[in-house]
Amino acid sequence: MEEGMYRAVCGGRIALQRRQYSASCREFSVRCPRLQLRSLSAATCSVWLAAYGLFVLSQNSMVLSAAIFITLIGLIVYLHFVKIDQESLLVIGSLGIQMTSSYASGKENTTFIEMSQVKDVVINEAIYMQKVIYYLCILLQDPQEPHGVSEVVPLFQSSKPRLDCLVEVYRSCQEILEQRKTSDFTRTLN
C-alpha cells in the first residue's frame, strides 16, 4: 500500500492511497480535506449574527429559533449529501470497475461498471471558466457500434486531483486493461 500527497485543482491537499491486491486487481482512494472547524464556526456565527440582527429589528423570537433550526438542518444536509470525504476506485480485471464515494456522515454511494462495457480509461481536458482542468473518465462501449462510445463516466469529481495524481491512476488502470486485451486476444486465437 502506497500513499502520496498531491494537490487538488482548487489547491487543497489530497492524499492518494494505492493498493495492489493482485496482478489484475487494484484500488485507488483519494481522500479530500476534512471539514474545517474554522469554516464551520464562521458560517454558524454569521448566520446567528444575522438572525440576532433581525431579532433586534423585529423583536420576534421566532427568528432566533428559525436560525438554529436552519443551521442544524443545513449542517445535516451538507454532511449527508454534499461533503464527500473519500472517493475510491477499485479495478478488478475480469469483473469490472467500482467507484465508491463516502460522505462525511458515513453514507456510501457505489457504482459498478462491468468490464465488458468498459471501452477505455482516459484523461480528458475540460475548459472551466478561465482554467483548463484534467479529469479521469471511463468510456463505455456502445453496444450497437463497436467503435463508438455510448457514455463518459467521470471519476473523482469532488476531489478533483491534478494531472500528476491522475497520471498515476491512469497508468495503473491501463496496465490492468492491457491484460484484459491480451487475454481476449488469446481467447479469440484459441
Next chain:
Amino acid sequence: MVLRSSTIAIMVLKVFFPSCCATAESGLLIGRWIPEQNSAVVLAVVHFPFIPGQVKQYLSEVQRVTQIDMCVLGSWSNSKQEKEEVLDKFLEDLSTIFSHEPWIQLSKEGDSKFWSCCIFQKCPSSPKEDEFILVYYDQRKVMLSQLHPTDSLTTFADHKGNDASKLGAVFDTVAKSKVLFMTDRYDDGPIKLTHWQSEGVEASIIVELMKQASVPVCMLLTFLLSLVSSVCKSRVLKFWPLSFIWSKLSTCEQLGHRLEHLQIISSNRKAQNQTQLMRKANIFVSLLIDMTLGILLMSWLYRENRIGQLADTLIPVADHIAKELQDLLQWLMGVPAGLKMNRALDQVLGRFFLYHIHLWISYIHLMSPFIEMILWYVGLSACLGLTVALSILSDIIALLTFHIYCFYVYGARLYCLKIYGLSSLWRLFRGKKWNVLRQRVDSCSYDLDQLFIGTLLFTILLFLLPTTALYYLVFTLLRLLVVFVQGLIHLLVDLIDSLPLYSVILRLCRSYRLAGWSYTTVLPWDLFGFLGAVECLNNHGSKKCPLPSVSGQKSVPHPIG
C-alpha cells in the same frame, strides 16, 4: 512468421459466494459452473452427514426442474478449532467422489477473518499462476431484484462472447434456482442445505392471510363487475340522448376508468412479467388511496351539516354570477373600453343574451328547494373515491355555467358566419371565386348587379365586425376561464389515477427490488461485496491472505443511466 500466443494470459477464476453461507457449518458447495466465463456460482451448502448418492439424485432432480446444470463445485469447511489433518484428507477424498473440474476448496478458521482456498485441477490449462477472485453476494437481494434478463432481453443474452453480460448469467442462475431454496437444513430430508432462506422462509401472517383471502374476494369481485358491465352495455342506455349525455359527463368516464381498473385487478390470471405486476400493484394502491381520501372527504362533508351550508351558498353564488354577467352585458351595450359599437346590433345581441340569463336564473330558482337533497345524495358517491367526487364537482361546475357555454356557442357561430361571409365577399370584391372542385381560388367575372350587392354586403359585414368580434372575445374568455377550472380538476383526477405510488414507495424503501436490467445500465453495487482477491497456486498448496475491509455492504445503489 510465428504468432506468439504465449503472452501473459492470466486465467482468472471467479467464485460467487453467498454471504449467508459464510457462517454455515462445513459441507459441500453446490451451484453452477459457467465455463465460458470461468466462474462458479455457489448457491447453497450441503451439510454433513450426507449420502453421496442421495446428493447426486437431488441435484439431478433440481436440474430437471430448473434447467440449470447444478453440480457439486467443491467443499467448504468452517472449523471452530484449529485445522485437523483428518478433515483435510476427508475433503480431498470428496473431490474423488464428486468429480468436478476445477475442485474448489474454501475454508475459514474459527472467528478469524482469514479465508483460504485451494483449487485442484487435473489438467492445468497454463503453467502460469492462476488468479482467484471471490465475490461475496447477498443472495436475498439478488433473488428479489429484477436483474436477471427479462424476456425482452433474451435475444441479447443469446449473444455469445463478450457481448453477453457475464453478471447477467450469474443473476439468472440465482433467480432460476428458486426451487432449491425451498428446503433448508431444518427439514427432515436427507439433504440439509444452507442458503438465504435457511433462517426460515420470509413471510408474515397478514400477507399469507391476505393471499388466502384474495382468491374468493377476487372471484366475487369479478362476478359483480361482470354484472355491472353487462348492465352498462345494455341497449337501454344506448339511445341517442342518453349516450350523448354519458359521453359528455366526466363522471361516467371516470367511473368507466375505475371499472376497468377493478377488472384488471380482480382477474384470475397471474401477472406474466414484472411490468404487469407493477401495474396491478400501482392500480391497487391508487384505488386504496382514492377510497381512503373519498371516505375522509365524506366524513368531513357530512359533519356539522356542511351539505346544508353548501346548498345555501350555491344559489346566492349562481345569482351573483348572473348579476355579474348582466353588468358585463350592460357594459358591452354601452361604450366598452372606449370602443364605439354599432348601436343597433349591440342592442339586439345584448338584449338576446340578457333574456337568456333571465331564463337561466328562473330555472335555478325553480330548482332551489331540491338542491340540498340532490347534493346530499350526490355526496354519498364520494365513498366510491375522491376522483369520483372531483369529477362530480367538475360536472356541477359545467352545469352551473351552462349559460356561459351557450353564449360562447352563439358568439362563436355568429363570428364564424361573419368571417366566412367576409372572406367570400372579399374574394368577390377582388373578382375571384373559390373553386370547390379544384379546392383553390380562381378568377371569375361577375355581373354588375352581383358585384353591387356583394360590395354592399361586404361593407355592412365589415363595419359590423368589431361588435361581433368583441362579443366573441368576451365570451370566449369567460368560457376559457371555466374550461381552465375544469381542466385543473381533471388534472388532479388524472394525477390520482395514474401516479405509480407503489413504485415510488418501493424505490424509497426497498430499492433493490426495482433494480432493473438494461445493457447500458451501470449495476447497483449494493448486491455485491468484494471480499478480496486471493492468489492461488495451481495444483496444491494454498495461500492465506488477509482480507481488506469488506466494502459495499452498507451502500446505497446508484445506477447511472
